[in-house]
Amino acid sequence: DNTWMSRHLGLMRWVVTALIGVGTGLVAVFIDVFVKYLSDLKYSTVSDSILVCKKDGCLVLSLLILLGFGAGFVLIASILVAIEPIAAGSGIPEIKCYLNGIKVPHVVRLKTLLSKAIGVLFSVSGGLFVGKEGPMIHSGAIVGAGIPQFQSITFRKLNFNFPYFRTDRDKRDFVSGGAAAGVAAAFGAPIGGVLFSLEEGSSFWNQMLTWRTFFCAMCATFTLNFLLSGLDYQQWGALDQPGLIDFGIFDRCEKGKTTNCDPWTALDLLVFIVMGFVGGLLGALFNFLNTKLTIYRMKHLGSRRKFVRVLEAILIVMVTASIAFGAAMTLGQCKKLPSSNAQEADNRFVPWSSNVSSGNGTEVTFFCQDGYYNDMATLFFNSQEIAIKELFHEAGKFSLQSLGIFFGLFFLLACWTYGAMVPSGLFVPCLLCGAAYGRIVGNILNEYTGFANISNIYSGTFALIGAASFLGGVVRMTISLTVILIESTNEISYGLPIMVTLMVAKWSGDLFNKGLYDIHVELKGLPLLGWEPPRKMDRLRAHQIMETRLTYIYPHTRVRSLISILRTTQHHAYPVVTENLHTSAAAAAAPPNSADTAVASKNILYKRESTLSRSDEQRQRSSSVRSVEMLRVHRMSRLAADYNLARNRHDSAENTEDWDRVSLRTDPSGYPSWLADVMSLDDNEDTRDDCRPLTFHGVILRSHLVMLLKKKVCYAENTSSLCQEELSYGELTEDYPRFQDIHDIDINAINHNKIMDVTSFMNPCPYTVSPETPVSKVFNLFRTMGLRHLMVINSCGEVLGIITRHNLTEEFLEEKLEFYGDAPHHCRNSDADSTATPSH
């Protein structure tokens, strides 16, 4: 039965994965088709007006129509974002955080998907310099999170009874699959998608998960390919459109026919390295400007003043359209259409066309005479994907001057746009901007040095490398970006130059700032954990960064205390501990062979300890209630519900002498004092009174405790815990993913004097570390195992503190390092006195 169930689940997992892939593909098709439709609508209307106005001289009207379309579309986009603010931007920072293990509210909701997917249609077709790829990845992630639930918070009626995969881990796995599918659909790069989700998310190489993710990405590519081939070319069943963005075919000419036939030669690598360096610098500049702008926005256009931000978005699109129009009018050059396109020139009587021609690109005539086209307008008024293709493939089409102006304007406008209140991807604008930069380099080399014997493909290579270097300089991704670009070009031999360029660009950019996504994550204050801890942090130890003020519970706790703990703290998990000295000794003194007696003695024990009045509890706990101030260093002073009373009781008992002797036995630091060559000399006496040794037994989640209370799982004082109701794991987690908190349940329904035995619901074997563990090791454990909390346990099994994600953020570590760093670090066990953290 169990095997059948697990097989069934395994199969379901694959089916759901396939569904996610198909779903993501459908969303991508939806976005692509409607972007095309809306852009066509806009450009054809404007074209018609120009045709009319050419004679009447009412060009201003055409411009106004263009601006009106832009403003209207962007208004829709930004209103959608105003409804669901997390839909703004590319969504990649949010997905990164989610895969990193941070719960960002609303990030994977259906409402967000709708805002994002519909919003990006309008922001792209409105004419903003934004991409649809980032939002597509975010959409994929939401599809990944949503489909396995078969229910929705936004639409409560969407609720099929499908109670599987209701854990954070499963959800994260599916989200990572969805993100990979998003990349696969956006770039036609399934392998790149898998590597993207590996790079950003799961630091643990899980073979089956990776394989499923790959399958998911393949399904998305297939769906997109199948549908777009059918819709665009009317060839159902053929598969001609692997991704939304493709870089066209880098034709390799036949050997011997032309002189310079290779896409690149070994010598060019040197040029690529220089280009990568400069691209990294440009990217760093982009990031710098955008950071300043974002900080300004956060200060002055806070999230509350949505109206202002909507206006800003509209302003951006109007400025963008005006500048593009003006620049193309005044600075663009009319060039002759290449003869190979002559047969297509017939249907070029409309000044603009955003249809994909069967060749690699589409030139825009834009007031040039017949047979000529405006090079600047070709860049500005094509869709960005087509402009990239033009830059990658059509040699000699663009004058150096036009390229330079285009690059400058685009750079600034794209920088202004990213962070506005619209869904906005970053990939394609960066690629286009970088491609212009690469073409500039290629043209300069060709014209002024004669270094490069420019052929079509050769100049395209420079554009490709330029695009890679600038994008790399902005986002600073490594492996996945390389593979995405290789797959998009569909030419493996570009692998090495792309890789080298990205390496150099990342390196030179990192001299100045971080990647743009990371900057935005930081500005939002999310505790993202990087791949590796900063190297200088190696000097810190676990006990130096742990949170020592713990709120803990006992294995058998009175319901009253539990409720009080839950109401006054906000922790997500509580260690389950026992005081390991007298209490256990007393209990163990009972004949251990008799189960009944043991149970009885245990109950008695708790009876004694639990008779604490509510007000006492509140008073005692008040000092431990903290939520935000986690960053401060406290002297170790543990506090728990039933703690002080138990202590007083014992102190007043006749075995005081015994207590003193045994408490001497174990140094609170966890290291038996006789082991350390150098003893801790400061305030040993003070702390001893404060910190009783607490043996650690397990961890229980807040949500589980609340659920247990809700289900009234407890037993009466005079019975044994064997009478306590059993609760399956499924029942315990049935509210996933939105658990009720203690304030939502009716606490009067449960008898506050009953006792709850949590031992069968806690995690009895969480990962733990010793206080001397270097921070890098803690960090690795967190990243690799996807932990949210980690107990620090000394060698006697006593809990000393807890490490959460907040204790591993760079800011926190740096603060700690400042605090401890300059003190000489004894290599021996001199810092074994982990509790002796000086107060401040």
Add this chain to the structure above:
Amino acid sequence: DNTWMSRHLGLMRWVVTALIGVGTGLVAVFIDVFVKYLSDLKYSTVSDSILVCKKDGCLVLSLLILLGFGAGFVLIASILVAIEPIAAGSGIPEIKCYLNGIKVPHVVRLKTLLSKAIGVLFSVSGGLFVGKEGPMIHSGAIVGAGIPQFQSITFRKLNFNFPYFRTDRDKRDFVSGGAAAGVAAAFGAPIGGVLFSLEEGSSFWNQMLTWRTFFCAMCATFTLNFLLSGLDYQQWGALDQPGLIDFGIFDRCEKGKTTNCDPWTALDLLVFIVMGFVGGLLGALFNFLNTKLTIYRMKHLGSRRKFVRVLEAILIVMVTASIAFGAAMTLGQCKKLPSSNAQEADNRFVPWSSNVSSGNGTEVTFFCQDGYYNDMATLFFNSQEIAIKELFHEAGKFSLQSLGIFFGLFFLLACWTYGAMVPSGLFVPCLLCGAAYGRIVGNILNEYTGFANISNIYSGTFALIGAASFLGGVVRMTISLTVILIESTNEISYGLPIMVTLMVAKWSGDLFNKGLYDIHVELKGLPLLGWEPPRKMDRLRAHQIMETRLTYIYPHTRVRSLISILRTTQHHAYPVVTENLHTSAAAAAAPPNSADTAVASKNILYKRESTLSRSDEQRQRSSSVRSVEMLRVHRMSRLAADYNLARNRHDSAENTEDWDRVSLRTDPSGYPSWLADVMSLDDNEDTRDDCRPLTFHGVILRSHLVMLLKKKVCYAENTSSLCQEELSYGELTEDYPRFQDIHDIDINAINHNKIMDVTSFMNPCPYTVSPETPVSKVFNLFRTMGLRHLMVINSCGEVLGIITRHNLTEEFLEEKLEFYGDAPHHCRNSDADSTATPSH
């Protein structure tokens, strides 16, 4: 200074990585060039003889010359393997084990590289049905292991003073880079190479390591590409040959010109699924036959009878050549050369040619009249890479009958060959065999059903899918194989069919047996850990699989005891423990604020405990000395050098009563007894006497202990451990990778009565688990963190046992499951009595 050093090391790491890539590329070029040269030599000689003999009718002589060449070449190959037996086979199982964390002797030695790289030249050009790709991956791994050392064991004079990267971890990282470079060079698949080393080795996604590995693979591809383009086409600087094996260009014809232009359509996926299923079955059959053969070889042609195995290899090549010759003579069909090749037919007057023509293939005339070729001979007497290309691209070239006969013969011969005493890859033979199978399916569909409107490319698609399915059925790799095949075809749109085929093939093959590499690993008895623990093992807990007979040492141990422990045990690591009851209590009773007193009391303590005579020690330890019998379940009975004496001393002391009381305090199971609802009822009394609680403090490696002894790091009884010499980590590991054992050092040079303080040399914070941890969690920790040993620590900080790789092998777990499995598993803490393992 420290920052500078770490930056310097970081840079060195990149430089070394690049060197490894280049080195691997050079080895690949060497192999490729010489294989071509030797094959040319062989075939041209035989051709000449045929030209002569055609008239004289001395065909037998030609056959004899062919056989002679084959026998001679294979003799050389197998003699090289006889010298270094680990060079036999493909080397992938060995590399897999190495990356998995198992030390296989000789696997990454320079001697092995020479045997392998030279041997594979001769085994391939001798005419055996073996590939050079597996050996190339192995060679890359050896280059990766060797270059960072800048020294060699085989040639001791090769020793530059380069003392970095002398840890197992660094070495493993470089080996994984080298293996990736090997894949990249062999298949022109750098991404596939990275995924290969991720899949087989590092289960931990380390961003920087992956990025470096990728760079290494790129360097290898570049080197190979650069050199081969220069050597083969005389176009230095151009880059036309990305990998040794490439599948040719799957041309996509222009839309509209031909009717069926797509490489595949959505409907074909169904056919591919069936093909994958059958391919998996064929692969399973191949594995089954090869397993039987390997077992037979192990039984009857053990490794000692090298002479017989050399003869076997020669027999194989002679049979292979004769069968191929005979089959081509009698069963091959003469077919007309396609007109497109007419211009090349001029220089076809030699019956055989193994040169790569500029097209996709090379036909072999083989006694057919001019303008005709023999289809069977084209398959048998081309190099396998070319034969694969022929099958992938030239439609209608091969008759169904020839394909069928070829498939059958090749299948059996390749199966016989793999495992013979020559270096022999498996990839290319499987691809060729599978391609024939795919062509058969394509031909049948074409001829009998009319389902497939076969064009050139379409029939090539079937061959490709057939190749993928058969290879997938044999090796059962998933992600990396998919990516390797996608990269080799250089056509992203084949991604989905290849992936689906491989999935189905793996699934259908897994119904019967494992992948061939895993089978060979198992037959060699290496404890490889898979990706995931078998699901049914979830019922086992850490305490059920741990080894409970520990050999441990104290923080301060007398040298005599240490030597004795090292001489009588073979463990690689020893836990450092203290008895946590009286001893520590007594020590702690000293005023803890005075460092001097603490040290003094500690020394006294050890003085008392260490006065054990040598013979006593031996006698006591004799029962614990075990090496191979790890698989047996023992009752927990810990034993250590100084243990019993200390106990006796204490028992006889006046504090016996105290001892009894406190030993009651803690149940030996680690779970305070009052916590368990159901007490352990059996032999609680017996075990208590036997198992004293030992507080765990750290782990020290055997190699470090030996080095400490060699360096005489210890202090005299009447001094403090502060007088003990310091030793840096570099000094501690200077003998890496071949540490001396205790038997190699002069133990008389050290005063046996001195005491060694190991606290500063041990690892004070190794990963530990609680006894209740499920085996799957233990397994994940092992795999993810690359552990070799893991301590099981109860909640009181006492060591209960140790888990090593052997305790996680499938056989061991199955034995344990049989032992514990059917017993009802109490979900509560009823099995907390981890020590109470029934005796047998």
